[in-house]
Amino acid sequence: MAQIRSGFSTPYVELDRQAWAQLRDTTPLPLTEAELEGLRGTTDPTSLDDVRDIYLPLSRLLNLYVRATRQRHGAVRDFLGEDDRPTPFIIGVAGSVAVGKSTTARLLRSLLAQWPDHPNVELVSTDNFLYPNAVLEERGTMNRKGFPESYDRRALVRFVSEMKAGAARMEIPVYSHLAYDVVPGERQTVHRPDILILEGINVLQPPLPGRLAVADFFDFSIYVDAKVEHIRSWYLDRFLELRRTAFSDPRSYFHAMATTIGEEEAIGFASDVWRTINEVNLVENILPTRGRATLVLYKGGDHAVRRVRLRKT
Ligand SMILES: Nc1ncnc2c1ncn2[C@@H]1O[C@H](COP(=O)(O)OP(=O)(O)O)[C@@H](O)[C@H]1O
Numbered sequence: 001m002a003q004i005r006s007g008f009s010t011p012y013v014e015l016d017r018q019a020w021a022q023l024r025d026t027t028p029l030p031l032t033e034a035e036l037e038g039l040r041g042t043t044d045p046t047s048l049d050d051v052r053d054i055y056l057p058l059s060r061l062l063n064l065y066v067r068a069t070r071q072r073h074g075a076v077r078d079f080l081g082e083d084d085r086p087t088p089f090i091i092g093v094a095g096s097v098a099v100g101k102s103t104t105a106r107l108l109r110s111l112l113a114q115w116p117d118h119p120n121v122e123l124v125s126t127d128n129f130l131y132p133n134a135v136l137e138e139r140g141t142m143n144r145k146g147f148p149e150s151y152d153r154r155a156l157v158r159f160v161s162e163m164k165a166g167a168a169r170m171e172i173p174v175y176s177h178l179a180y181d182v183v184p185g186e187r188q189t190v191h192r193p194d195i196l197i198l199e200g201i202n203v204l205q206p207p208l209p210g211r212l213a214v215a216d217f218f219d220f221s222i223y224v225d226a227k228v229e230h231i232r233s234w235y236l237d238r239f240l241e242l243r244r245t246a247f248s249d250p251r252s253y254f255h256a257m258a259t260t261i262g263e264e265e266a267i268g269f270a271s272d273v274w275r276t277i278n279e280v281n282l283v284e285n286i287l288p289t290r291g292r293a294t295l296v297l298y299k300g301g302d303h304a305v306r307r308v309r310l311r312k313t
């Protein structure tokens with residue numbers, strides 16, 4: 001089977017894994033198993049087969065997009081009589097908590113940096129723009145972390161628009177999953193890359209009336225999708241794995257989960273966090289943005305991508 005057909009005209013094409021994999025053409029596989037191991041998130045089983053079948057065609061498509069976008073920018077500069085000024089190609093990576101966005105984003109970073117025409121690829125997560133816990137607590141919204149209003153959207157849009165305008169370097173805050181909070185006083189410097197990947201659950205949110213949203217500056221966007229019940233089980237598996245690893249660090253916000261709290265109670269806690277925060281956010285805010293993505297990766301219960309939907313025009 002190749003293209004999955006529907007009965008009416010559509011600007012989208014949906015391909016099964018096999019048909020998509022063929023679009024890799026001659027793109028080489030520049031990753032070893034050991035390098036892939038360093039890019040995979042906790043409990044994410046993405047394999048070299050997945051890299052070959054899914055991410056190499058995507059890397060090839062993105063390379064074509066970058067070249068075409070540069071040509072278009074050149075045309076506008078010629079029209080304005082302006083000098084050449086580099087501006088990053090911006091890719092958004094959206095999807096639920098625990099769906100595997102960060103693995104997708106890190107893999108793309110590594111593969112895209114192999115192309116000689118765009119070797120500098122920066123990756124930024126929107127969690128750096130979450131309000132600190134103290135602010136969320138003061139507003140009574142600690143249980144809304146990850147919802148659109150929990151981010152400093154003005155600062156996020158300013159960052160992306162200045163990068164798009166060609167800013168040579170920008171400083172942004174730093175979020176720590178270990179501390180479960182923004183790190184006071186710490187800053188990350190982002191130098192102007194050839195490609196900027198912005199990864200976060202809400203990057204495809206439409207703008208508030210009269211405002212801009214980060215997605216207004218994207219040249220390409222990817223939504224990582226899977227059934228809610230699969231993502232829930234990935235979230236719980238990861239929580240239990242983190243309980244065995246990261247949470248045993250005394251600096252971890254969830255340290256008690258690895259010490260005084262038993263496994264059954266920890267599972268109950270994680271299930272509640274999923275049901276009352278992450279699933280609500282997925283259904284109310286994240287899933288409704290899927291239709292806005294240039295490309296959707298549909299994962300099966302084993303994390304492997306089964307189908308790809310691409311917006312053609
Ligand atoms: N409480 C936590 N402690 C340590 N690391 C975490 C915690 N929660 C999430 N992470 C890590 O943060 C990264 C981003 O997670 P998340 O936002 O859920 O997105 P995704 O699973 O789609 O990449 C993942 O690599 C995950 O392993």
Ligand SMILES: CC(C)(COP(=O)(O)O)[C@@H](O)C(=O)NCCC(=O)O
Binds near residue numbers: 146199278
């Ligand atoms: C930090 C997150 C909101 C993800 O943010 P993102 O990187 O997508 O901007 C998420 O990992 C999170 O902590 N959610 C809150 C509920 C929970 O503890 O899972």
